[in-house]
Amino acid sequence: MRVALDAMGGDYAPEATVEGAVAAVKSFEEIEVYLVGPEERLRPLIPADLGEKIKLVSASEVIEMGESPVQAVRRKRASSLVRTVELLKEGQVDAAVSAGNTGALLAAASLYLGRIPGVERPALMAQLPNPRGRTVLLDVGANVDVKPHHLAQFAVMGSIYARDMLGIASPRVGLLSIGEEETKGNELTLATFPLLRKLPLNFIGNVEGRDVFNGRADVVVCDGFVGNVLLKAGEGLVQALEAMLRQELARNLPARILALATFFFLRNFRKRLDYAEYGGAPLLGVNGVVVAAHGCSRGNAIKNALRVAVEAVRCDLVATITKGIALLKREKGVEVS
Amino acid sequence: MRVALDAMGGDYAPEATVEGAVAAVKSFEEIEVYLVGPEERLRPLIPADLGEKIKLVSASEVIEMGESPVQAVRRKRASSLVRTVELLKEGQVDAAVSAGNTGALLAAASLYLGRIPGVERPALMAQLPNPRGRTVLLDVGANVDVKPHHLAQFAVMGSIYARDMLGIASPRVGLLSIGEEETKGNELTLATFPLLRKLPLNFIGNVEGRDVFNGRADVVVCDGFVGNVLLKAGEGLVQALEAMLRQELARNLPARILALATFFFLRNFRKRLDYAEYGGAPLLGVNGVVVAAHGCSRGNAIKNALRVAVEAVRCDLVATITKGIALLKREKGVEVS
Structure with a gap:
């Protein structure tokens, strides 16, 4: 299972994100982490023997915590956060995780993945x-x-x-x-x-x-x-x-x-x-597994955010919600909006 | 120091309120509690030897937790909550305490005591x-x-x-x-x-x-x-x-x-x-010491709400805030509204 991780997201990035990715691939057998960020900064942080489990994906820009979410996502297409979500849209990964600007993550997920039908x-x-x-x-x-x-x-x-x-x-x-x-x-x-x-x-x-x-x-x-x-x-x-x-x-x-x-x-x-210990919360209602970790996440929190992503993919969360909402609307004739 | 207590306020009234009043007069030397509620229901609950420290003030009605605050205060003039605040307005007590409908307490305090000048x-x-x-x-x-x-x-x-x-x-x-x-x-x-x-x-x-x-x-x-x-x-x-x-x-x-x-x-x-342990919070900005205790207050919480009222009176809280706000406005020329 492939999970993209915004290496530059969060207060302690990239050290904490790399630490979390390293801990995750050591703990969870099936996971491959796609670390998204400036390669030259990230490569020295990754142990050489984990090259198969941790892949680097280049992204030159960073969205800061204080930026206006929608503007940041539109202007910084080359940011680690946007590229992380794009990897999911492109089908290169199964889930995306970021401890960066939550509003920007939501904006990027809405823009690139869209929403589950019926979810406003x-x-x-x-x-x-x-x-x-x-x-x-x-x-x-x-x-x-x-x-x-x-x-x-x-x-x-x-x-x-x-x-x-x-x-x-x-x-x-x-x-x-x-x-x-x-x-x-x-x-x-x-x-x-x-x-x-x-x-x-x-x-x-x-x-x-x-x-x-x-x-x-x-x-x-x-x-x-x-x-x-x-x-x-x-x-x-x-x-x-x-x-x-x-x-x-x-x-x-x-x-x-x-x-x-x-x-x-x-x-x-x-x-x-x-x-x-819980690591992060999935964005419910976007058309893909996107987990938002806390901005102040340390390595352990990042590791567990990756675990949440793995579990959400394994449980087919998005399909379940899509079906559930469709069923709800069809069977009960209830429109929630 | 005389504190009026709405004997019928809160989920466990009047047992908890009487219990709290009894505990308070035993613990705090200077306090006299004016218990406001239906005399026939309250009198059997009060130990005979505390008659000097706990006085009964008759009030026949009760404002329920679910009632619309402003309407309840207007319609139930004979309620224990309104009478409790009225005692303060009339100068018969130095402070008022209720664990009843907080919105109604605020409405009654605003209506009968008014607000401190400058506080909206x-x-x-x-x-x-x-x-x-x-x-x-x-x-x-x-x-x-x-x-x-x-x-x-x-x-x-x-x-x-x-x-x-x-x-x-x-x-x-x-x-x-x-x-x-x-x-x-x-x-x-x-x-x-x-x-x-x-x-x-x-x-x-x-x-x-x-x-x-x-x-x-x-x-x-x-x-x-x-x-x-x-x-x-x-x-x-x-x-x-x-x-x-x-x-x-x-x-x-x-x-x-x-x-x-x-x-x-x-x-x-x-x-x-x-x-x-803290018992209750004073309403800041009304022109008198009115302490709102939790609706689910037990005896100990009521006792401590009475203590908060005593301390607020002792520290001249209302006068201090009145002076402070007046000073702030005069000295700095700042209107907060």
Whole structure:
């Protein structure tokens, strides 16, 4: 399986991206990584014995994090991000991964791959741990200003993903708001609530911030601004908890036992909660497997973003969503937009 | 010091509110609680020996959580929530606390107490722990659909609060967004950024979700929908962490040592992170000390909401903000709206 990786995407590129690619080809047997970026900069970073598994694809330009996404994609055709997506369009790879400008990745994917029929706005999804399993949260950053029918489309995509990819027979879909009552919310959620009720979903109504982590819903739908803030706040809280835990340890006795115990706790915590373990979120709704990793991804996060891409291809994610949405529209006669 | 408590506010009222009032008068020497609600229901719950410290004020109606705030406040003049605020307006108490419908509390406070001059929209504030201290987050639910100049007012109020109440000389104010770059955000934050830059604040630009918990800013400004979701997600995450920690314990050896250690961890975690320890957030910008506690407050949360009210009165919070905003406008010639 061939995965293109934007070698210049993210705050720690290209060192972190190359490190992630190296770790991925060592860990995942079937993967070949197409590293996209300036060859002269990348070649010295790649161990000689991995030449068969890591291929270099030349790209001279870089899209910066602060650039306007659509303009950057249009102007920088030779950028590593655009070339990464183009490789997928051309059929040279099976999936694309970038930790670069998420907006630009979305723009490039929409421009070059197009959207799945019936999907008006692609969404970024995250899978958050809860004590009983995982909660799918979307959108987590692809669409910051959305309309009610966009949230409805996210609900449909998320529900299909949870049903067909996570094996949940009738995923409970919740609308993220500030109270369970139908009357609680902002203009967007108040207008979305009746729309979701009409769709053939297992819509459980409004859910609150706490429900994202307690397993009350399988799929939680929100606009990309709220989802992104929530996701990053969760990461920040875990980091703060670890720091505070260490402070507690230093203060309390018996410190030795606690320190030993904490070591195991923290390691397991991190694995279940650290975003780096999940690596990235696929763009749901674009016509191809495109995984957006965090801008601040280190090597381990990049490696796991590559793993997410491999799994999405293996599960035929795009075809599943395409069929699911088509079936939904045909069988139920429901248009979500 | 006299604090009115809406005995019928919150999911577990009146048992939890009475429990909180009893705990408060036992813990805080100077406090007298005016319990507002149906006397016949409340009297049997109050220990006979606390009759001097807990006074009953009759109120026959209850505003439910799902009611439209403004309508409920107008129609239910005899409700426990409205009467609680009225006691403050009448000067019978020094502060008011309710765990009821937050929107209704805000509406009642605005209607009966009015706003501090210069403040267009009162805000709900929370203080979140970070490894180095506390981060003031506002708005956390009072205003779900806001304009840029409202966020600017929140920034001014939050900055004054952090400076005068928390003793931070030049509070770092951040605008909550989805990227540090000025170009990242939604329509609201993109329009707010240049406004905040013009104000005489120590504005450090956009901050992300993770920065709410890492101490990068002293004051984080956002709309009430985002702030409420973030706050509740943080609580939910801590609860999920505790549940997962217990799962880890059951799985790993040496379980005994870990279990012992965990006991101390969790207890200390809770104290620093559980919202119940902070109890409630004052409505910033209304002309009186009004503390909104969570709808799901148990006795301990109610007790601590009463403590927050006592501290706000003791620190002369309302006068400080009034002076601060007046000074800001006079000295700098800056109108935030």
